[in-house]
Amino acid sequence: MDNAGGVEAVQGAGVQAAEAVSRSGAECLVTGHCGPKAYRALTAAGIAVYTGASGTISEAVEQLRAGALERANGPTVAGHWA
């Protein structure tokens, strides 16, 4: 998925990424970390956030299917202005 808009954003890159995920129709997101604004947007969009994956993308998908990933119940890192 193209996330160039987020990369170039002066602020709100997480919001932008969450929008893109929501637009894609995804039901869950596997990520390294999730900041407070992205988490708020993803949760509002009904998207579950999972962390703790390792290896390739297909391995991460397997880990998710196997229930080996941890579901985040809040942002995993603080915002830049916190």
Add this chain to the structure above:
Amino acid sequence: MIVAIASGKGGTGKTTLAVNLALSMRRPVQLLDCDVEAPNVHLFLHPEVVGSEPAGILVPKVDGERCTLCGDCGELCQYNAIAILSNGLLVFKELCHGCGGCARVCPEDAIREELRPIGVVEHGRAGDVEVVTGRLNVGEALAPPLIRAVRARASRDRVVLIDAPPGTSCSMIAAIHGSDLVVLVTEPTPFGLNDLALAVEAVRALRLPFGVVINRAGSGDRRVHDYCTAEGLDLLAELPDDRRVAESYARGHVLVEDLHHTRPMFEALARRIEDRLARDRRAANPRDVACVRV
């Protein structure tokens, strides 16, 4: 007349200059503390505050009944303050810069704007000097709207002195924009020179008349002087490096009252500034000169 006291580098003496100039001008003065992230004029002048109003920015409030999730507002927003999600819309008020564009482009008229306070504007008096102070709330990242609210209180019949925030970013620009003269305060150090050059670039880009004051003259080297000569800058004053000044400042005293030997220096600078303003005004409006000649 609006005179902004600015600098690239912080800690060069903007507030010291602004406060002591305020007490050295011949006409009544209003001093605007536009360094809203760390206002400090009040520490020296101790104004009696007679009023305080919240200031902020207008942020969108979306009517979910009317919103069709068309995405026009989110598309327009350059600050990602509006997230268009598959099942709804989310506003991040803390990212909004208050431009109002979202409300304008909404085809459903679903967006109202509401005030989000970011700080307060206090006004009062210290003797003959009117003092207006902007105070940004802790944790806020966006200062220019509050600076504009302080600027909006600028007097029409007093000499307005502005204590600007350091740097050359949006806050500094908001503080000095539209002034009749910008006084750039610097110090004779490599850091002072580097940031002075940046500040000169900024005021030149804004096409504002400006001059330079070298504070703590004699403490560093001659490179700032050389730069001013090479660029043909108007060197308004040199204030000598003086330990007694630092001590007086650290105690929160006003130099022209505490150290009498500094008074002629600030009065001379005030005259230089008044003369420069008069000269610029004549140059901008030659018909005034014709009238004087008649």
